[in-house]
Amino acid sequence: MTQTTTENPPTQKKKAQAAPPEQGIFKSRLLPWLFLLPSLLILAVFLYFPAIETLRLSAYQSSVFLSTERFVGLENFIELLSSPVYHQSILQTLVFMAITVTCGIALAFLLALLANRPIKGAKIYRLLLIYPYALSPAIAGTLWLFLFNPEIGLVNALLGSWFHIKPRWLDTPFLAFFLVCCAAIWKSLGYNVVFYLAALQNVPADTLEAAQIDGAGSWQRIRCILVPMLSPMTFFLVFTNVVQALFDSFGLVDILTKGGPVYGQTGITSFLIYQLYLDGFANAKTGFAAAQAVLMLILVAGITVLQFRIGGKQVHHGA
Amino acid sequence: MVRDFKSPQKSSKRISWKDLLTHLILSIAVLLVAFPLVFAAIKATQDSSQVVSSHMNPGMSLLDNIKTAWNTARLGQYMLNSFVVTVAVTVGKTALSLLAALAFVYFRFPFKNMVFALVLFTLMLPTELLIVSLFNLITDLHWTNSYAAIIVPFLASATGVFLFRQHFMNIPTSLAEAARLDGCGSLRFLWHILIPMSWNTIGALAVIQFVYVWDQYLWPLVVMQSEDRQVVQVGLKKLIDVGGATDWGAVMAGAVISILPPLLIFTLLQEQFSRGFALGQEK
Secondary structure (H helix, E strand, O other): OHHHHOOOOOOOOOOOOOOOOOOOOOOOOOHHHHHHHHHHHHHHHHHHHHHHHHHHHOOEEEEOOOOEEEEOOOHHHHHHHOOHHHHHHHHHHHHHHHHHHHHHHHHHHHHHHHHOOOOOOHHHHHHHHHHHHHOOHHHHHHHHHHHOOOOOOHHHHHHHHHHOOOOOOOOOHHHHHHHHHHHHHHHHHHHHHHHHHHHHHOOOHHHHHHHHHOOOOHHHHHHHHHHHHOHHHHHHHHHHHHHHHHHHHHHHHHHHOOOOOEEOOEEOOOOHHHHHHHHHHHOOOHHHHHHHHHHHHHHHHHHHHHHHHHOOOOOOOOO | OHHHHOOHHHHHHHHHHHHHHHHHHHHHHHHHHHHHHHHHHHHOOOOHHHHOOOOOOOOOOHHHHHHHHHHHOOHHHHHHHHHHHHHHHHHHHHHHHHHHHHHHHHOOOOOHHHHHHHHHHHHHOOHHHHHHHHHHHHHHOOOOOOHHHHHHHHOOOHHHHHHHHHHHHOOOHHHHHHHHHOOOOHHHHHHHHHHHHOHHHHHHHHHHHHHHHHOOOHHHHHHOOOOOOOOHHHHHHHHHOOOOOOOHHHHHHHHHHHHHHHHHHHHHOHHHHHHHOOOOOOO
């Protein structure tokens, strides 16, 4: 949601929007703080404090079993960054993220454009395209686990009867990786289509009509009008999809592949968040897991900064 | 001049060709997207022998499967837990965000921009990232296995504050001026004027929050050790991971049931949702 707060490019005329009442309409010293208190308190105790605590923990080697903590400085980070397992996990996560975010958004853009056309039954198409939004990663994993079960799954039953092949979807490394990518794209499609449709509803019809009268073809209308006009939404979706790929993929992976199958140093679907969970809870290496959280935070921050660098300048604000 | 002599037949033909292609692509997409859910719904009605075959005819065992999931696998209890938590968080987030946005838009106070930046920055801190230290904190508070552990940390919402602030800034300030001159306090102004003008934003936010909380998986998995307070997302996993053969009919019935509440909320509030998200557009 942050993109609309970025400054308008100076070339653009300032919108004649109601300026925020800078002088403050209601006069009170105490009241605004009172209204903010519940939100700030929750954020301080349950987000900022754990974040700082994560930073602190990352410099300790702690054992839950012995309830001991030993200061090790940057040792956790050094160990992480020199670990082949972690290298592979980073690489897998980035590949997974790149594939799911780009395919998910491109596909959603195309389908939203089509579903926005005034055709018969458009409403039904929209509803059926949107419904996966309400579906959780865990449920998505559950459905795909059954569909692609090598012995009793429907997909292999059909493939077996048509082509006499029964791929081992869940224990062949690249097939499993491909499957998790497809499931994630399928899962994110509803979310992306919803937001693109909402944005398309707000594109003024007269702009498109004017372009049509000027003789712009469909392709030109999409490229020169719709893509720039929807760019704030694309910008927002890239951010949320990156966060989803990094964090929400946990439920999907945990149920569908449990981080496996092993390929090279570790399971091919052991993404960063899954690795963090394993080290923090299954292996009880709290400090080690905290260091991974810090690195992930740096990754999210880095991607966000990069996004503002690349996309922030090109985003077209308002009309 | 020549251009104006297009035969009407030709243009209608071109349009219908385009529409046909649209229908074709959308039908294929909808089939692919909807198939897993249709598959789950059909499998939820089959008995234990049909469910592991490639048969796709609805069976007669829907009620048996629901009963198995609801009672044996305690899905009823999990659904209730999910419902309590989701409603509490959705209502709490909405109320807290409304109050915070009221402070940001209608009051002047020191460090306003800095406080707003602090609120927005939390978008970069997903709970999943903090599970290790959040788990320690919840343990120190003795909240493990309580509803509080999966409700309280989620009550504040940067997205909510941001959306309501945007929305309030688009409401003419003369309204608030007039209210103040009539001797109406800020809370009364919020209750009687702002909230009735914000139903679209409230609805849009409610959809997002409801789906987000209902679909939480990692945090409940980590923090809920006891069965009694577990949410449905994690509960279903237990149904898959039973020793021996998984009862897929019951699992599919459970999956379909657990999708219904967010789907219902979404369908009911779809209009508000679309209107509430006029992102970066003139209203």
